[in-house]
């Protein structure tokens with residue numbers, strides 16, 4: 001798409017306009033806002049937000065939850081400042097040494113682990129799908145180690161061959177699993193979210 005058309009499309013996008021009006025760092029805020037209907041915020045006091053930059057999900061969480069401890073993690077620094085409740089760890093979700101670093105920061109196991117990871121797409125559907133599913137797998141591994149029994153996990157995925165197997169494995173570790181495509185997620189994009197409710201104490 002030519003640059004001029006891309007910019008026009010973006011600045012007239014209703015979610016982009018709303019994000020500016022409502023003071024969010026990005027339009028991604030509305031994807032999380034829509035998930036409120038699944039009660040993902042209920043009882044969420046300790047929250048991990050993987051791939052949190054620029055920080056609009058953290059902004060939603062500070063506005064909409066009673067969270068005492070939000071830990072944002074990303075390769076890039078977040079734009080929202082750290083505070084008594086908001087903490088940040090610069091790191092790579094694919095790095096196995098991240099899990100002990102997270103556990104060291106948390107006051108206790110998390111009630112909610114969110115993951116909105118994405119990287120630059122190549123345009124090759126199968127490659128982009130596989131790369132996205134790897135980020136989702138790494139996020140799941142973090143959730144399995146850092147979430148309390150009964151906790152909730154939300155992750156971005158791309159539709160494609162590997163999704164069904166990922167969902168099946170999520171079912172081993174969570175009592176119920178849901179797929180969800182928010183309205184704010186572009187129809188043309190393969191992006192959607194998978195939600196795992198009620199982490200099992202022991203994998204089945």
Ligand SMILES: C[S@@+](CC[C@H](N)C(=O)[O-])C[C@H]1O[C@@H](n2cnc3c(N)ncnc32)[C@H](O)[C@@H]1O
Nearest residue numbers: 028051053054055056057075092093116117118
């Ligand atoms: C769509 S943005 C997240 C938007 C965020 N939820 C918000 O509301 O502002 C995707 C983020 O994933 C991060 N990311 C991609 N790969 C990562 C990795 N391996 N480890 C940590 N962060 C990563 C990028 O740096 C980028 O900030």
